[in-house]
Amino acid sequence: MKLKSLLFGTVISLFSSISLTQDEQVTVVGSLIKGTPIDTGSPISTFNAEEITAQGNLNIVELIKMVPGSSGMDGEANQFGANQAEGIANINLRGLGTNRTLVLINGKRQVTVPSRTGAGRSVNLHDIPMAALSRIEILKEGAAATYGSDAIAGVVNFITDSNFEGLKVNLGAKAIPDAESEASEFSITYGSKLSDGTNFLFSLAQQHKPDFFAKNTDFTTKSASQNPFGGWSSIGNPGTFIMPLDDLTSQVELGDPGCNAAGGYRPLAADQNETYTDGQGQDVTVDLLGYRGRCLFNYAYFDNVQERQTNSQLWMEFNGSIDEHDFHFEFAYGNTDVPRYATSPAYPPNDPNSSYIPNIHPGLQGLYTQFPSFETLLASEDFVGADGTNPASVHRMRTRPFAASGNPAGNVNGAQVEMREYDTYRFAFDFEGKLTEEIDYSASLNYSMSESAITFSDTQAHKYTAALFGYGGPDCGYTITDFGNSNNNDPIPTLSDGTNTIIADVATDNRPDGCLFLNVFSNAVEQAQQPFFGIENNTVGDDQVGTVIGERVGINPNYDASLANPDELLSWLVDKGRVEAESSLLTLDFTLQGMLGNFSGGGGAGHLVTKGEITTSNNLLLHCLE
Secondary structure: OOOOOOOOEEEEEEEOOOOOOOOOOOOOOOOOOOOOHHHOOOOEEEEEHHHHHHOOOOOHHHHHHOOOOEOOOOOOOOOOOOOOOOOOOOOOEOOOOHHHEEEEEOOEEOOOOOOOOOOOOOOOHHHOOHHHEEEEEEEOOOOHHHHOHHHOOEEEEEEEOOOOOEEEEEEEEEOOOOOOOOEEEEEEEEEEEOOOOOEEEEEEEEEEEOOEEHHHOHHHHOOOOOOOOOOEEOOEOOOEEEEEEOOOOOEEEEEOOOOOOOOOEOOOOOOOEEEEEOOOOOEEEEEOOOOEEOOEEEHHHHOEEEOOEEEEEEEEEEEEEEOOEEEEEEEEEEEEEEEEEEEOOOOOOOOOOOEEEEOOOHHHHHHHHHOHHHHHHHOOOOEOOOOOOOOOOEEEEEEOOOOOOOOOOOOOOOOEEEEEEEEEEEEEEEEEEEOOOOEEEEEEEEEEEEEEEEEEEEEOHHHHHHHHOOOEOOOOOOEEEEOOEHHHOEOOOEEEOOOOEEEOOOOOOOOOOOOEOOOOOHHHOOOOOOEOOOOEEOOOOEEOOOOOOOOEOOOOOOOOHHHOOOHHHHHHHEEEEEEEEEEEEEEEEEEEEEEOHHHHOOOOOOEEEEEEEEEEEOOOOOEEOO
């Protein structure tokens, strides 16, 4: 499926033909009159090249974090701290949002990245050539009157060193404890004055950050009892059975009986008795035999504290004059590459309690063989659908396609991996000089464009449900046409192969050729990608396997290769997509500046700025590939 949308906006603002009498009072709310930070009435912080160098090998992001008034930034962390902007670095003055801080380069606007994030679109600071900078000016109060609503929080202006002459080379490396390698950076900057007096500036730079796996931090080596907010999920695989009691209102949660041995986390719950009132009004107590409790897993173990990322910048500019008219030309290119940002092995269903599995499922039948008392418990007449001998024909579970075992198509830790890449181009030139002795002019054109490519993966609900009932796999040919109605206690799906329509068989495990069951039980996990905490459940004989707390758990003793999920089934479950987007910004400026009388015929003592601006922004083109 391909989706294309085009957004093209053109804004023209022209302020001219202003005539004032000498006695009129003028209130200035915004000004484009030439000046410096010293003679402005606004609080501006300036960082010059010497001050930046004195801080050591800071990158642009580290520098911005030091700015007073900077309220954090999106995109500089992993998926949980990036606000959907992995790889992007931006600035958020006064906490008003990254799309409310205007970013300028040499006083001109820069295009925002096309991908809309949770904080809106923003300029990617990784595109700015830090090695070529002369100074950074930061206006820490609103400038909407001058620049518009995107400057409500303030303005950051990056100014290049147009007069630099010589050669400057920078090599740096930073050791990050427990990261996969060192962080490194390189830049070379060359400036020269040409024979005609033109200043030439060239800069090339690259920065690299390594993967920093969360599993190598103390955060993931603490148990759920020590750190309950340390990335624990109750929607795991192995999962949890949600068993409705005979009063039709109460339910109990029973973890997979092999949860701990398969790398999950289910300590023995202290209270293994559940009391409910039956249809005759009698209190009935059920002994849950040690199986009570959710089977948890630690999803933070799969994440990165820092994503592997490479940022590259190219900058080139010329500054000179022709017949006393000054000119400036600049070209820039920036690339941000996040080749494998890590996320959970698989996301859970939108309704975490919506997974239904037939009792005849081969994996569940194998579980009954390994844990006979579990089948005895589920067959109790205290549970809806059970008859004292046989469990209900269908069970509701809290689970997902992959969890503790990791995603076999993911990275070395079993995390699902995606990519983020951004390319940004910039071209600008301007001329300025005198029209007359009393009137100055400035004319400029600024064009910048940003392209992004983002991939994503997710399990399709119809494939997942079909596989739970044994109709999964690329060669099965059956597709769900009706998911059933769980609200009416009828969660059994209807499927079709294009010719025949069937209701999923819950009486036998006989399936058409090529149709496979997805096994979400503990006997399908050979060795989990989870930390060892020494959790034991002696009541049912379910203990974690391992020797060192915090290190990876050992081999699951209940693993049954004949019940393991085939790679082709797991690959078939997940659909991949790619979104490509583009945004562009075109700005034309023409400014006249002089004594007021030269424009209106009066003799006022003041300045007037006349500006015409044409802006084209956010040309957005999306390609969504299923």
